[in-house]
Amino acid sequence: MSKPQTSVVILGGGPGGYEAALVAAQLGARVTVVDSDGLGGACVLTDCVPSKTLIATSETMVLLRGSASLGIAIPGAGGASNGGGGASGPGGPGWIDAPRLYRRVKDLAQAQSADVGARLAAEGVEVVTGRGRLTRRTRPARLAGAHAVVVGDREIVADVVLIATGGLPRIMASAKPDGKRILTWRQLYDLDELPAELIVVGSGVTGAEFASAYQALGSQVTLISSRERVLPQEDADAAVVVEDVFKRRGMTVLSRSRAAAVRHEGGGVLVTLTDGRAVHGTHCLLTVGVVPAVGGIGLARAGVALNGRGFIEVDRVSRTSAPGVYAAGDCTGVQMLASVAAMQGRIAMWHALGEAVQPLRLDHVAATIFTEPEIATVGVAETMIESGQVKAEVIMLPLATNPRAKMQGFRDGFVKLFASPRSGRILGGVVVAPRASELILAVSIAVEQLLTVDQLAHTFSVYPSLSGSLTEAARRLMLPARPRAPFGEPAQ
Numbered sequence: 001m002s003k004p005q006t007s008v009v010i011l012g013g014g015p016g017g018y019e020a021a022l023v024a025a026q027l028g029a030r031v032t033v034v035d036s037d038g039l040g041g042a043c044v045l046t047d048c049v050p051s052k053t054l055i056a057t058s059e060t061m062v063l064l065r066g067s068a069s070l071g072i073a074i075p076g077a078g079g080a081s082n083g084g085g086g087a088s089g090p091g092g093p094g095w096i097d098a099p100r101l102y103r104r105v106k107d108l109a110q111a112q113s114a115d116v117g118a119r120l121a122a123e124g125v126e127v128v129t130g131r132g133r134l135t136r137r138t139r140p141a142r143l144a145g146a147h148a149v150v151v152g153d154r155e156i157v158a159d160v161v162l163i164a165t166g167g168l169p170r171i172m173a174s175a176k177p178d179g180k181r182i183l184t185w186r187q188l189y190d191l192d193e194l195p196a197e198l199i200v201v202g203s204g205v206t207g208a209e210f211a212s213a214y215q216a217l218g219s220q221v222t223l224i225s226s227r228e229r230v231l232p233q234e235d236a237d238a239a240v241v242v243e244d245v246f247k248r249r250g251m252t253v254l255s256r257s258r259a260a261a262v263r264h265e266g267g268g269v270l271v272t273l274t275d276g277r278a279v280h281g282t283h284c285l286l287t288v289g290v291v292p293a294v295g296g297i298g299l300a301r302a303g304v305a306l307n308g309r310g311f312i313e314v315d316r317v318s319r320t321s322a323p324g325v326y327a328a329g330d331c332t333g334v335q336m337l338a339s340v341a342a343m344q345g346r347i348a349m350w351h352a353l354g355e356a357v358q359p360l361r362l363d364h365v366a367a368t369i370f371t372e373p374e375i376a377t378v379g380v381a382e383t384m385i386e387s388g389q390v391k392a393e394v395i396m397l398p399l400a401t402n403p404r405a406k407m408q409g410f411r412d413g414f415v416k417l418f419a420s421p422r423s424g425r426i427l428g429g430v431v432v433a434p435r436a437s438e439l440i441l442a443v444s445i446a447v448e449q450l451l452t453v454d455q456l457a458h459t460f461s462v463y464p465s466l467s468g469s470l471t472e473a474a475r476r477l478m479l480p481a482r483p484r485a486p487f488g489e490p491a492q
């Protein structure tokens with residue numbers, strides 16, 4: 001007798017949901033994805049994909065601004081200095097066609113969403129449009145499926161449920177977005193102009209990325225940061241480089257400043273700070289965090305516990321406190337990245353459908369902050385070394401001396417490697433550079449494959465190349481006189 005087909009219902013069609021659906025379908029399950037706002041989720045439609053598309057244009061503006069120093073004269077553009085971009089130079093006001101830029105962003109997101117839909121359809125996944133919620137089963141118990149999800153007037157019974165409902169922008173009571181002047185990042189692309197004076201509240205990853213992008217696009221940006229420096233959770237050296245670049249390019253960074261309220265004033269906005277100061281601008285972008293989208297989906301009744309921050313509590317194989325109910329992605333608050341959401345979703349399905357599964361390893365996650373320059377990281381953080389949690393040697397090489405960086409006309413950035421002093425194993429690294437998101441893969445492979453500095457140092461890199469600084473950093477960490485523990489020793 002053949003095994004009955006397992007039925008899976010997934011709430012949410014973002015990376016946490018759709019990647020899980022693909023795995024479950026490939027493993028032979030009957031899969032239904034319920035999604036309310038479009039396949040690909042916020043990741044594809046409003047957050048990750050749109051912001052990176054906007055940033056692709058802003059990166060080109062940075063290159064244009066630096067073009068004069070590379071010997072390029074753009075007829076009629078006036079003389080622009082490297083990184084400056086004066087009013088008449090490349091990158092000055094008037095160089096951006098905002099409606100066209102935003103149209104491109106939205107069209108690309110829709111196309112990506114359609115690709116996700118086509119992929120799910122090809123794998124035989126049923127997609128139901130609407131808001132779903134867990135409910136008590138009304139169908140007779142003799143029918144298979146321990147759980148029920150309701151969408152409109154339809155009840156879908158399933159053996160396994162995955163909740164991947166994502167998150168929502170956190171809203172301050174004293175700063176209500178109106179979609180015109182006071183904005184969340186999801187409302188930016190409905191503007192028909194480039195904000196002339198943009199105040200960005202919050203200097204975490206999202207705030208720093210948009211501040212960097214809009215500064216490059218030609219807005220006058222003020223970044224309000226409640227901490228001593230921007231990107232307080234990130235590698236301190238990397239944050240210093242990026243903040244210096246921001247300031248050099250003309251951004252106003254208000255550190256140790258907390259926004260108390262945002263309101264309309266005249267044709268623009270007024271942001272008042274908790275110390276009484278006021279900042280005027282044409283637009284304000286609020287980037288003060290993400291809250292889990294878990295309201296009204298029947299979690300309490302299903303026995304799904306939340307943690308102290310209101311996110312769904314999960315273990316490293318994505319199980320919630322309710323048997324047969326899994327959760328993945330931003331609604332779990334584990335690490336708000338598309339790649340982590342997708343991995344949590346896949347792990348949930350492997351586990352639920354009886355496959356061998358490796359629990360989620362957050363210490364191997366590669367991440368990038370898409371400022372200009374980018375900050376890419378993987379593995380242990382230097383704070384863990386400083387606190388004594390991890391024993392590691394650190395090497396940091398500035399890119400200012402890298403020949404390729406000189407040729408390409410930039411000097412802001414570095415590579416940093418962390419390696420075990422005993423085994424030489426590479427435990428992590430940081431790259432600050434244009435396209436650091438691509439360069440970090442070498443370090444990521446080293447971390448994942450337990451490579452040593454000797455092995456990286458003996459690997460050919462191209463001359464001239466930015467990745468040459470990675471092999472050079474590994475060479476500097478190779479101290480031949482030092483006795484090494486046998487290969488394969490556990491990380492320190």
Ligand SMILES: Cc1cc2nc3c(=O)[nH]c(=O)nc-3n(C[C@H](O)[C@H](O)[C@H](O)COP(=O)(O)OP(=O)(O)OC[C@H]3O[C@@H](n4cnc5c(N)ncnc54)[C@H](O)[C@@H]3O)c2cc1C
Nearest residue numbers: 012014015016036037041042043132166329330336337338
């Ligand atoms: C501005 C910005 C830029 C980012 N850039 C990056 C980046 O470059 N790289 C990266 O890795 N991460 C990035 N992220 C993070 C990334 O977008 C999220 O981690 C990712 O979207 C999480 O995926 P998810 O599947 O959990 O949720 P989402 O992508 O939010 O998808 C959840 C889906 O569930 C739907 N839904 C919610 N409730 C219900 C319901 N009751 N019934 C049915 N459907 C429901 C929602 O409508 C949505 O479609 C960025 C985030 C932001 C804010």
